[in-house]
Amino acid sequence: MQINLSRREFLKAGILSLLAPAGAAALAKIAPEHQTTLTPPPILQDHDHSSHESMGTVGKVNHAANQYHPAEMLKEFDYGKVSQLDNGQTLREYLFMAEDREIEIAPGVYFPAWVYGSPSSPESIRAGKIVGRVPGPSIRCVEGDRIRITFVNAGSHPHTIHFHGIHGASMDGVPGNGDGSIFPGQSTIYEFDAAPFGCHLYHCHALPLKRHVHKGLYGAFIVDPDPEKYSGREKEIAKTRNHLYTENESVNEMMMLMNGFDTNFDGDNEVYAVNSVAFAFMNEPIKIKHDQLQRIYLINVTEFDPINSLHIHANFFDYYDHGTTLQPTLKTVDTIMQCQAQRGIVEISFKDFEPGRYMFHAHQSEFAELGWMGFFEVEA
Amino acid sequence: MDTKKDTNTQNFPVRKIPTWVIAVFPLVLLAGLIALFVNTNPIQVTTSELPPIEDLSFQRVNLTRDHIEIKVTNSGPDQVVIAQIIIDEAYWNFEIDPYNSLGRLESATIHMDYPWVETEPFEIVIITSSGTTFAHEVELATESPTANAQQFLAYGLVGLYVGIIPVGLGLLWFPALRRMSQKGIGFVLALTVGLLVFLLVDTFLEAIEVAHLLPGVFQGIPLTLFAAILTWLIITAIGSQQTIAERSSPRGRKFIASLIATGIGFHNLGEGLVVGAAFALGEAALGSFLVIGFILHNITEGIGIAAPVTRDKPGLSWFTLMLFIAGGPAILGTWIGGFAFSPLLAVIFLGVGLGAIWQVIFEVGLLMQRDAQKENISVVNWVNVLGLAIGIALMYFTAFLVKF
Numbered sequence: 001m002q003i004n005l006s007r008r009e010f011l012k013a014g015i016l017s018l019l020a021p022a023g024a025a026a027l028a029k030i031a032p033e034h035q036t037t038l039t040p041p042p043i044l045q046d047h048d049h050s051s052h053e054s055m056g057t058v059g060k061v062n063h064a065a066n067q068y069h070p071a072e073m074l075k076e077f078d079y080g081k082v083s084q085l086d087n088g089q090t091l092r093e094y095l096f097m098a099e100d101r102e103i104e105i106a107p108g109v110y111f112p113a114w115v116y117g118s119p120s121s122p123e124s125i126r127a128g129k130i131v132g133r134v135p136g137p138s139i140r141c142v143e144g145d146r147i148r149i150t151f152v153n154a155g156s157h158p159h160t161i162h163f164h165g166i167h168g169a170s171m172d173g174v175p176g177n178g179d180g181s182i183f184p185g186q187s188t189i190y191e192f193d194a195a196p197f198g199c200h201l202y203h204c205h206a207l208p209l210k211r212h213v214h215k216g217l218y219g220a221f222i223v224d225p226d227p228e229k230y231s232g233r234e235k236e237i238a239k240t241r242n243h244l245y246t247e248n249e250s251v252n253e254m255m256m257l258m259n260g261f262d263t264n265f266d267g268d269n270e271v272y273a274v275n276s277v278a279f280a281f282m283n284e285p286i287k288i289k290h291d292q293l294q295r296i297y298l299i300n301v302t303e304f305d306p307i308n309s310l311h312i313h314a315n316f317f318d319y320y321d322h323g324t325t326l327q328p329t330l331k332t333v334d335t336i337m338q339c340q341a342q343r344g345i346v347e348i349s350f351k352d353f354e355p356g357r358y359m360f361h362a363h364q365s366e367f368a369e370l371g372w373m374g375f376f377e378v379e380a
Numbered sequence: 381m382d383t384k385k386d387t388n389t390q391n392f393p394v395r396k397i398p399t400w401v402i403a404v405f406p407l408v409l410l411a412g413l414i415a416l417f418v419n420t421n422p423i424q425v426t427t428s429e430l431p432p433i434e435d436l437s438f439q440r441v442n443l444t445r446d447h448i449e450i451k452v453t454n455s456g457p458d459q460v461v462i463a464q465i466i467i468d469e470a471y472w473n474f475e476i477d478p479y480n481s482l483g484r485l486e487s488a489t490i491h492m493d494y495p496w497v498e499t500e501p502f503e504i505v506i507i508t509s510s511g512t513t514f515a516h517e518v519e520l521a522t523e524s525p526t527a528n529a530q531q532f533l534a535y536g537l538v539g540l541y542v543g544i545i546p547v548g549l550g551l552l553w554f555p556a557l558r559r560m561s562q563k564g565i566g567f568v569l570a571l572t573v574g575l576l577v578f579l580l581v582d583t584f585l586e587a588i589e590v591a592h593l594l595p596g597v598f599q600g601i602p603l604t605l606f607a608a609i610l611t612w613l614i615i616t617a618i619g620s621q622q623t624i625a626e627r628s629s630p631r632g633r634k635f636i637a638s639l640i641a642t643g644i645g646f647h648n649l650g651e652g653l654v655v656g657a658a659f660a661l662g663e664a665a666l667g668s669f670l671v672i673g674f675i676l677h678n679i680t681e682g683i684g685i686a687a688p689v690t691r692d693k694p695g696l697s698w699f700t701l702m703l704f705i706a707g708g709p710a711i712l713g714t715w716i717g718g719f720a721f722s723p724l725l726a727v728i729f730l731g732v733g734l735g736a737i738w739q740v741i742f743e744v745g746l747l748m749q750r751d752a753q754k755e756n757i758s759v760v761n762w763v764n765v766l767g768l769a770i771g772i773a774l775m776y777f778t779a780f781l782v783k784f
Contacts (some may be wrong), residue, residue, distance in 0.1 A: 057464050057471045106471070108463030108480075108509050263511025270466070270507055278471065369470030 019234075055369060059107030061277050066103055068133040070275035071284060074254040076122040077140035077222065077243070085146060092141050094118055094149040098159040098204070098217060101132045105261050105271050106278040106371060110324045113216035114155055114204070134276045135257045135301065136202070136219030140243055143197040143226050152187040159212065162205035163221055164341065167192035174205045181206050197225035198242075199297045199323030199343045201257075214262055214303035216276075220255050222297055224248075225326065237326045240293075252288060255296045258310075258338070258362070258372065260302045269304055272362065272372035280359075281374025290353055290378050296346040297323070300338035308372075309337040310346065311363040317348035335363050355380040434460045434508055437595040438516040439487065439723075441504070442524040443496060450490040450504065450516075453594025454482035461509035467494055468502050485597065498523045527719045535656060535718045536711050542655055543648045543710020544673040548703050550682015557683070557690045562755065563763055565690050569748050570764035572640070572684040573741055574771015577613045579647050580737045582779070586650055593723040599775035607731025608738065615639060615739045630692040636743045637688045641706040643740040644681045646708065646733030651678075653726050654711015675779045680771075681706060688747060 063069045080092035101115045116136030118124060123131040141147060158181035162173035170178030171192050179188040204217030227238040227245065227252050239247035259276060260269030271278045288294055300308045311334060318328035319336050323345040330336065338344065350358070361373035431661055435456030442449040448467075454460045462480040464471055474492040482488055496502055500663040506514045525531045557568060584604075591600025597729060685702050716725065745759075 055470055055472050058473050059463075106464055106507075108461065109507055109511055110509055111511055263507065263509070264513045266513075270505075270511065270513060362660045371471065372467065 011171060014098050034378050056279050056282060057371070060283070061104045061107050063277075063278075066277075067127055067131045067135075070273070070277045070280035071286070072122065073133075073135070073138065073275040074286065076138070076257065077255070078118055078121040078137035079140055079243075080118075080120050080147075081261070090142065090145045092147050092194075094120060094137075094139065094143050094147070095130075096136070096149050096161060097132070097154050098151070099131055099154040100156050103134055103216070103276070105263075105273065105276055109263060111216075111261050111271075113265055114157070114159070114212065115216050116161075116219060123270065134216035134218075135259065136217065138220035138222060138255050140222045140224070141194045142224045142242060142244065143195055143229075145194045145223075147190075147192055147194050149190045150187060151182060151190060153182045156184055157212075158183045158206050159204045160206050161190055161202050163190070163192070163202045164200040165192065165221060165223065166195040170206075173202075175207060184218050186322075191378045194223045196324050197223045199299065199320075199345050201299050201301060201341060201343060203301065203341075210303055213301065214260070218257070218259070218301045219302045220257055220297060222255070222301055222323075230326065234326045241295075251293045251295050253297065254286070255299075256268070256310075257299045258302055258308045260304065260367075262304060267304055269302070270370065272302070272308075272367040272370045274372060274374065278371025279373060285357055285375035285377035287377045287379055288350065290350045290355065290380070292349075294346075294348045294350070294376075296348070298336075298338070298346055299343035300340060302340065302367075305364070305367070307337050307339050307364075308367065309335060309363045311335040311361060312346075312348060312376075313359040314352060315348060315353070315358065317346050320345040320347070350376070350378045353378050433458050434510060434512045435595070436460055436462075436482075436506060436508070436514040437593075438504075438514070441516060441518055443518070443521055444523060444526070446493055446495050448490075448492050448494050448496065448504070450492075450671075451487060452482075452490065452506065452514075453487045453595055454484060455597050457484060462488070462490070462506055463509045464507045464512075465490065465492065466505040466507060467492075474714050485595075496540045498522060507535065518690070525718050530714065535714045538655060538671060539652050539711030539714035540707075540759075541671050542651060542678065542714065543707035544703060545707070546675045546678035547644070547648075547682045547707035549646070550679045551686055551703060552701055553683055554686040554699070557686055560690065562751065565687070566748060566751060566761075567763050567767040568683060568687045568690075569744055569772040570767025571604075571680075571774075572687045573744050573748070574768040575680050575684050575775055576640075576643070576737055576741045576744070576771075577768070578772050578775035578779075579644070580734065582739065582775075583647050583650055583730055583733050583737060587727055587734065590653075590726045590730065594727060595715055598724060598727075600723070603724075604727050604731035604734065607728050608611070608735035611732045611735025613735075615642075615736060619762075631688075633688045633692060633747070634694060634698070636747060637685050638705065638739070639703065639736070639743055640688070640740045641685050641702040643733065643736035644684065644706040646729060646736050647711040648681075649709035649713040649731055650726070650730045652710040652715075655710075655716035656714035656717020656719075672781065674781075676781060678707075680774055680778075688744065730745070 035040075054269045073128050078094070080094045083091045083093070085091050095118060097117050099115055099117065101113055103113045103115070104112050105111045113134050113339050115132030115134055117130040117132035118137040119130050121131065121133070121137035124137075130352075139147075149161065151159075151161050158175075160173040160175070160180070160182055167190075171177065173190060175181045182188050200221040200223060202219055204212040206212045224242040224244070225238040227235045227242055229298070230238050236247070239245040240251050242248055256274040258272075258274050260273070261271040261276075262268060263270040273280065296310075298310055302308045313334075316332045316334045319330040319333060320327075321329040321342075321344045323343070328347070329344075336344070336346070343344060355378050357375040359375055361368040381644075433456050435454065437453045437455045439451040439453055440449075441451075452462070460482045462476060462482070465474050466472070472492055475492050477489045477491070479488060483660060490506075496518070501517060501519050502521060504516045504518065548598055557565070562566065587604040588601060591604060594600040600767070655671065655674065685706055713729075716722070748764065749759045750760070752764075
């Protein structure tokens with residue numbers, strides 16, 4: 001995309017740069033404000049020659065400046081403020097805030113995102129303030145829990161939160177229903193019982209939808225099954241899925257949200273990732289134990305492309321579409337695809353595998369090579 | 381109060397101020413006002429939320445085996461930070477020299493290892509810190525020529541075929557032209573004008589095309605036109621010197637012929653650039669076809685040079701000189717186009733060619749008019765119109781061989 005400079009803009013800039021004495025200090029002042037907030041990427045001239053004979057991005061993303069890390073997003077969930085209702089039901093209260101925030105999505109590439117943040121997310125607890133992130137905080141609850149989300153719009157556009165779950169029309173978080181679009185400075189409360197159990201998502205449903213989703217307003221909504229409702233083998237499976245049971249600790253759980261960023265707003269993504277940072281798990285492989293069951297909550301929120309996919313190298317896995325069943329919907333596959341907003345649970349084991357790096361990526365080569373690619377490092 | 385004294389007191393302080401201070405004063409005022417404008421920034425309401433305006437131009441892409449070298453220039457008003465590079469929808473590692481942050485009109489060279497595929501196209505996309513992208517398509521990947529002796533010789537040979545050989549062959553028609561009647565010479569001169577009119581249009585269009593490769597700040601098309609006007613005025617000034625002012629003298633006619641050779645020379649320089657750049661940009665497959673085309677296309681240029689001097693007896697050395705003025709630049713052009721193609725230089729050269737050709741059309745037109753006056757006929761007679769038409773047609777149809 002080429003940006004043409006109008007003659008007037010050119011003259012303005014030209015005059016300023018010619019008149020150096022007045023101009024030097026002056027130019028700094030006229031420069032758009034958000035430019036100064038950019039951290040300049042490291043100068044790349046000192047790169048080791050051998051390291052650049054490959055594909056991928058150059059440099060490192062400043063996770064500290066983002067205040068969130070894709071690897072932490074894998075394992076950490078937002079459980080909300082938990083209390084008991086009079087009827088014995090668990091109440092999970094969340095405060096969700098939407099705001100405008102620039103995030104680094106590939107080394108040196110900044111995206112003017114719209115983000116959700118919650119004070120009960122691990123990042124916010126660590127930072128001591130609400131940290132807006134993409135994807136938004138991963139809500140984790142149990143089926144039947146009362147979910148009460150106070151949503152405050154601190155952004156510059158009207159937003160909502162629309163949950164993929166079971167709820168009434170007024171709680172649907174779409175314009176024209178219930179409180180509809182929540183305007184900047186306004187707030188609302190979304191309240192419903194978490195159902196059905198599974199791997200779900202939430203996203204902003206304000207219009208234009210495509211823009212509000214791809215700018216970053218989405219996140220995981222994971223509802224654990226309640227083992228008390230099942231019996232026999234299913235009860236045991238439900239225990240491993242429920243974060244309140246010790247059986248769950250034997251499984252290594254990972255939340256992978258597949259997303260993309262259209263940095264030049266031409267309707268085509270320049271960056272693909274899981275958890276927002278291109279090649280995050282290429283640069284820092286996910287270390288896994290070979291004798292532990294691996295469970296991936298996989299969610300596709302890629303805009304512009306109708307489908308996204310996951311392929312894991314050298315191994316096969318079971319897949320639970322939408323995560324709403326306790327028995328796999330697909331057995332022994334090594335590639336699954338998801339349309340936009342489709343999600344599911346992947347269960348895979350590297351038991352007795354040779355230690356080393358096992359790749360996983362979208363099997364759309366384009367997505368893979370634009371950032372959606374990573375490694376599991378199976379340890380001995 | 382005395383009126384005279386009043387005037388004196390008013391003028392007195394100004395007179396005491398040195399001239400340079402008075403001359404500099406408006407500039408100081410200007411700088412002050414701009415500082416004021418920027419500090420108060422009255423247009424802030426409209427611009428404070430605008431992202432920086434970024435513009436990046438690809439100057440040159442050099443391919444060697446498994447390696448790409450890209451030269452880029454920041455042609456926008458704001459700083460551009462090159463963050464990542466995508467080739468054919470995949471991120472690839474790179475090194476950048478000297479810095480990945482480019483100020484206005486600063487350039488950088490990007491080096492990357494990439495296993496490009498011979499004869500297939502690929503797209504390079506530079507993504508800046510703001511996520512803005514700048515794309516460049518390599519239409520036909522092939523190894524870029526490196527400036528070694530063998531390549532240099534090969535390109536020189538191509539230039540020889542495109543420039544010297546056709547012009548030389550055209551000049552060989554001189555004896556035949558000498559045997560022609562006055563009407564016949566009129567016809568050949570008209571034909572020459574036809575050729576030149578075609579070259580004028582062609583050179584201009586070429587300049588427009590190359591101008592688009594230039595960053596906007598260089599204002600390619602105005603630059604071509606200014607080069608053309610300046611060239612035209614310089615040639616006119618040279619031509620108005622006493623000794624060669626008499627156009628109907630053998631000396632004057634030789635001057636016109638040498639002007640034609642100069643104009644054609646600049647045009648051939650442009651053609652050389654095209655052929656050289658075509659080879660360099662990997663369109664070598666088209667190259668040999670292009671060379672044959674240019675030989676046929678340019679053979680008529682020799683006739684153009686010889687036409688004004690058919691009544692005279694210029695020596696072999698004069699013809700050789702004309703041959704090198706008209707044909708030689710093609711060799712230079714292929715070298716520049718092949719090894720160091722610069723859109724900026726190309727635009728200036730094409731502009732000079734444009735001015736020269738325009739002046740030649742004017743001069744040959746005057747010569748024809750004087751001849752016509754002697755014969756007591758109108759210069760716009762059927763023979764001349766036919767000559768002009770055939771001249772244009774010849775160039776137009778032989779151009780089929782070199783245009784795509």
